[in-house]
Each structure stands twice: as structure tokens, then as C-alpha cells.
Amino acid sequence: MQKTKAEALRYLENAKEILSKSPIEDNRYTDVKYVKSACGIAYLGVLKAVDEYLLRRGISRKELPKKIEEYEKALQKHLSIHNGKLTKEFSTLYDELHIAGYYRGLLYHVDMVEAAFKAARSFIDKVNV
Numbered sequence: 001m002q003k004t005k006a007e008a009l010r011y012l013e014n015a016k017e018i019l020s021k022s023p024i025e026d027n028r029y030t031d032v033k034y035v036k037s038a039c040g041i042a043y044l045g046v047l048k049a050v051d052e053y054l055l056r057r058g059i060s061r062k063e064l065p066k067k068i069e070e071y072e073k074a075l076q077k078h079l080s081i082h083n084g085k086l087t088k089e090f091s092t093l094y095d096e097l098h099i100a101g102y103y104r105g106l107l108y109h110v111d112m113v114e115a116a117f118k119a120a121r122s123f124i125d126k127v128n129v
Contacts, residue, residue, distance in 0.1 A: 007048055019034055029107075035107055040102035042097050042120050043101075046090070050090070054078060089119070089126075
């Protein structure tokens with residue numbers, strides 16, 4: 001179990017390394033390319049944590065979700081029994097890291113990106129208990 005958590009956290013650490021390449025001015029990242037890449041990789045870490053959780057629950061690799069809606073359904077079915085808040089946290093991470101950060105490139109403030117990464121770390125920790 002620790003190995004699976006380590007893999008998800010490795011994505012998060014890689015994201016931080018990429019993010020560190022962007023210059024910062026006035027508490028804002030100035031190179032959106034690095035922010036977008038870092039947010040995308042951090043989100044992949046979140047997905048990795050969910051995938052590993054589902055695999056431990058007996059889901060086969062072939063049955064793993066492929067779309068956000070499928071992930072949300074799987075979390076509701078397999079995880080909400082333990083903590084209904086995790087599905088909401090996952091949806092928030094999707095919106096913040098994947099959509100705002102990676103897809104649209106709308107995250108620039110250092111504090112906001114750091115908060116999103118901290119939320120991703122917290123989610124990974126909760127899923128991989």
C-alpha cells in the first residue's frame with residue numbers, strides 16, 4: 001500500500017519540480033507553460049491515487065474509469081461509504097488542477113497553486129490510508 005501512495009506522491013513531487021522552473025514576480029508565476037504542466041501532472045497523481053485505491057478494492061485495470069464522470073461514480077460507490085467528502089474533494093481538484101490549472105491556464109498566483117497542490121496531497125493521503 002505504501003508503494004502505491006509513493007507513486008502518486010512521486011507525480012506530485014515531479015509537478016513541484018516543473019513548477020519551480022517558472023519565474024515568480026509579484027507573487028505570480030510568469031510562465032504559464034510550467035504552471036499548466038505542473039497542474040496536469042499533479043492531477044495525474046490524484047488519478048493514480050484513485051486508481052490504486054480502486055485496484056485494492058477489486059476493480060481490474062481494464063475496468064478502471066476513463067472519464068471524470070466514471071471516476072465520480074466509482075468514488076461514490078467505493079469511497080463515499082467511508083467519507084462522502086472525498087468525492088467533493090475529487091471534483092474540486094478536477095476543477096482546480098485539471099480545468100483551471102492545466103486546460104485553461106487560469107492559475108497564476110503562487111498561493112493559489114500551492115493551495116491546490118496541498119489539497120492534492122491531502123486527498124492522496126486520505127485515499128491511501
